[in-house]
Amino acid sequence: MCCMCSTAIVSAQSVKIDTSRIMGHPRLLLLPGQEEGIKKNIASNIAWGKVHADILEACDSLLDKPALERVLIGRRLLDKSREALRRIFFLSYAWRMSGKKKYFRRCEEELLAISAFTDWNPSHFLDVAEMTMAAGIGYDWLYKDLSPASRQRISEAVITKGLTPSLEEKYNGWLRGKNNWNQVCNAGISFGAAAVYESRPALAAQLIERAIQSVQIPMKEYAPDGNYTEGYSYWAYGTSYNVFLISLLEQLFGTDYSLSQLPGFLKTPFFYEHVVGLSGKPFNYSDCGDGTEGLQPAMFWFANKLKDPSVLWQEKDNLEKGRSMAKWNRFLPAAMIWGKDVDVTAVPSPAATWVGDGENPVALLRTSWNKQSGIFIGFKGGTPAAGHGHMDAGSFVLDAEGVRWSADLGMQGYESLESKGLQIWDMGQASDRWKVFRYSNFSHSTITVNKALQQVNGRATFLKHSGDSLFTRAVMDLGSLYAGSLTKAVRGIAIANKQYVTVRDEWEAGDSTCTVRWAMLTPAHVVSIDKNQVQLQNNGKKLTLYVNGLPEGAALRTWPTDPPNSYDALNIGTVLVGFEMTLPAHTKKEVTVLLVPGEGQVMIKKSSLLPLSEW
Structure with a gap:
């Protein structure tokens, strides 16, 4: 590895290229011979x-x-x-x-x-x-x-x-x-x-x-x-x-x-x-x-x-x-x-976990690089105001047994929106950009409060993370994305015992009652919903979504991803699954969702249900 040092930043005034070194043609990328x-x-x-x-x-x-x-x-x-x-x-x-x-x-x-x-x-x-x-x-x-x-x-x-x-x-x-x-x-x-x-x-x-x-x-x-x-x-x-x-x-x-x-x-x-x-x-x-x-x-x-x-x-x-x-x-x-001088026959497997800070911090967690038996989580923070940003802070994707279970719809072609007169490059709170279904938090595997958009100027940051192979995890503060509604919004995601995924949310309402929607976008087929669990099936594989602490009065359900506007792209083969709950003013609530791949019984670790402060 090369040493990265902040003193390496080039001084603009000091750079003077030596043009005497410029050789004849061809001189770009592939030299003679x-x-x-x-x-x-x-x-x-x-x-x-x-x-x-x-x-x-x-x-x-x-x-x-x-x-x-x-x-x-x-x-x-x-x-x-x-x-x-x-x-x-x-x-x-x-x-x-x-x-x-x-x-x-x-x-x-x-x-x-x-x-x-x-x-x-x-x-x-x-x-x-x-x-x-x-x-x-x-x-x-x-x-x-x-x-x-x-x-x-x-x-x-x-x-x-x-x-x-x-x-x-x-x-x-x-x-x-x-x-x-x-x-x-x-x-x-x-x-x-x-x-x-x-x-x-x-x-x-x-x-x-x-x-x-x-x-x-x-x-x-x-x-x-x-x-x-x-x-x-x-x-x-x-x-x-x-x-x-x-x-x-x-x-x-x-x-x-x-x-x-x-x-x-x-x-x-x-x-x-x-x-x-x-x-x-x-x-x-x-x-x-x-x-x-x-x-x-x-x-x-x-x-x-x-x-x-x-x-x-x-x-x-x-x-x-x-x-x-x-x-x-x-x-x-x-x-x-x-690639002409690289031996691609001897490539060692990389580390299992990668977490990067920056304007859009992201945690990329996996149990292994084995596509058929491993689990992968991508967990995103950051801000909608970032370049090409969506209101997707707190969202996650999940792969297990070679199948994607929690997904992201991704981009919509710019011309399809610009040709309809939408100003999608204005990143302000009232921008046309956030009227596009795929760009808003309404289509992502994250939370929505009072059916409102995330705050453009908010930014989700990691509080902690660990590559512990038996409880690989990351915890994120989402609070500023919901300023004015929630005084606390913290989400943690972990892969427990290399067997299943835990998504834990901890919320506290502000001065008024809030309606919180927990949603996961999935390309899977919803086989059944029974009280606090959902059975999903995708490409011959199965996954169970289980809610520990489902609030009284809340019920698991689905929402369609049909385009709400004439300019929105089709979202064929996807659905949102989750629940809505009421959070009275100045009250706290913790909800843990377990995502368990396969058909066998899994022993749930107590650490999966602990407060995020103890993760």
């Missing part, structure tokens, strides 16, 4: 050989397709920018690995097509960033064989449609942002700048130095533990581009100017590895999908950097499954580059 290392890897490893073959097969499928056209979806060109990156990265990789002119000609055609676009849509600058990176890689990797006319057209497009717009204040607000936009845009522009360095050396140096300074803002969000505020899917986006930027700096200048040493950054692969549960699904809180991202190239970069193959547990699984990812994973050639 490094193809041989990839060829040896694919010859000796069947799994890597299949990834390589999938990339070439995808390239062959592109040969007869028309080049991309500038067609926006709503306000975005982003799908075209991403497809441009996939096509150009793949085709230029195929050219360098095979030397076959068919790949070169098709890649050049795509480069000239995007160069002819009127612009790369700078009003939504992610579009520009990804297009600039695509053009930069293609230009660099094909440079020696491009005609002078093609070089001129492509380099001019990179400069006028990518680099120059990034200097305009109306387009570059991302320079001050702390989210994925900063990482993506700085990396994309830096790749373009490095690719066309000979044409505009002063501008290229200016933009790369600017990126080193600016990217520290979102990188500070990894502190202290490597948690990524925007969740699993945006980790795969923002962190991947951050790694591309650092890799670029290392290759161009022999240093990353200590960026990788910023607190938390070299811990973040452990977050990404642990956030995938035993069902194979990620803990998809915030604006994340419920499927995995597949093979993640950045994880191989981290494994090399840390000299720790244990971060590749999920990647080894992805490789062994042999699923083709070439139709959608535009970063895939980077896995071939960063």
